[in-house]
Amino acid sequence: MKKILSIFLLLFLFNLNFSQELLATVQVNSQQIGGTNQSAYKALEKSLRDFINNTSWTGKKLQNFEKIKSNFAIVITEREGNRFRGNIVVQAVRPVFNTTYESPLINLQDTRFSFDYVENENLIFNERQFSGKNLIDVISFYIYIILGYDADSFQSMGGTQWFQKAQQIAQNGESQNTYEGWKLIKEPRGRSVLIKEIMSPNWSQVRATMYTYHRAGLDNLFNQDQAAAKKVIFDALMQLKMYENTFQQSYYFNLFLDNKSDEIFNIFNSGNNGGIALADLKNEMTILAPKYTEEKWSKWKQ
Known part of the structure; x- marks a missing residue:
């Protein structure tokens, strides 16, 4: 009986810690602006894919089957030199126990997305300060949102530590005036609004519902x-x-x-x-x- 209980406990703890890194696909679509030189967009796509999948966001070492399946789809609508504008769709799913079914965790479109990028530049994340280029800030923000959503679905309020990191990124973003999407006013579906509501006690029942x-x-x-x-x-x-x-x-x-x-x-x-x-x-x-x-x-x- 003790052996059975031990196995059950291990399985339970495994599920509580399930999926704390990402297994992401990335697409960068530049069809709206045309042009024959696609090298910058292909380089951006690869750089982001490597950045998301190879960065240790949680400090955990997991097998691929344990990671959160996610997708980042960027549509470029404008380009001026190294400044890009467009929108990004962020998606993630969660496996359902004892099935092949994957439940949608998050699927959102952020239309206030602009950034600066030089082909083949190194993407380095520092959660303590704004990067100055907005690309890794937005991507990292949504990675921690995904991690928080996933953790909330396995343990009551389990995503708090990841949401706190997203909140710090949002606060860094609020401190600058170059890029949209970080302001708490006049951007009702902005990034700072989202994380503020997630962390607000007024909306804690939504997080409780996520778990149950x-x-x-x-x-x-x-x-x-x-x-x-x-x-x-x-x-x-x-x-x-x-x-x-x-x-x-x-x-x-x-x-x-x-x-x-x-x-x-x-x-x-x-x-x-x-x-x-x-x-x-x-x-x-x-x-x-x-x-x-x-x-x-x-x-x-x-």
Whole structure:
């Protein structure tokens, strides 16, 4: 019995520490600005891929299967010398226990993205100060956001140490006036706004929901009897009811529901909901994520 308990404990601890580095793909798309010389963009793509995947962000040495699968897609829309402007899409997924399914952790587009880059320059990250070029600052910020999201999904408030690093990068970014995306005012979907809300006690229930939804709910959803896991997910989502009057202003809250809307719909659209009050969840999702009502929530059948 002791041996069985020890094995269970090791597996549990493994899952709590799962995925604390990144296994990232990077794409740099320059089609909008044309030109035949693509060497700078290919060099940028390789440099970023090496920077993200070869930097030790957490101090842990992990096998590839333990790392967080992520993607950074950059679209360049303007170039003036070594100054580039465009947008970046940041995506990451989380494995679900005992399945091949990967749950979306984060999927966002940052349209306030500009940076300076010289072909083949070394990318070196210093979390204590702003780089002066914005490229590694934005990338590193989102890496720590991904690490925080992932850790929050395995342990309650487990991402705090990584979110604190993202917060420090954002504060460094706020101190300069050259690049957009770091200001707390007039940039409602900016980077500083996102990390401020993540770290705010006012939105701590969203972080608590991240943990319960994934660790107690999703990781048990593929058992033979799904009813218990669905009830956990249902209860976790219903806890968000407290934000009915404030969610419109929150980037973090709306990002969570945007990232999870398809998954939430599919979980409760497959039948066998174990007698949960689906009408209550439908009403709650209609209030909190009204833009998905027609294509998702209204299609749920009790």
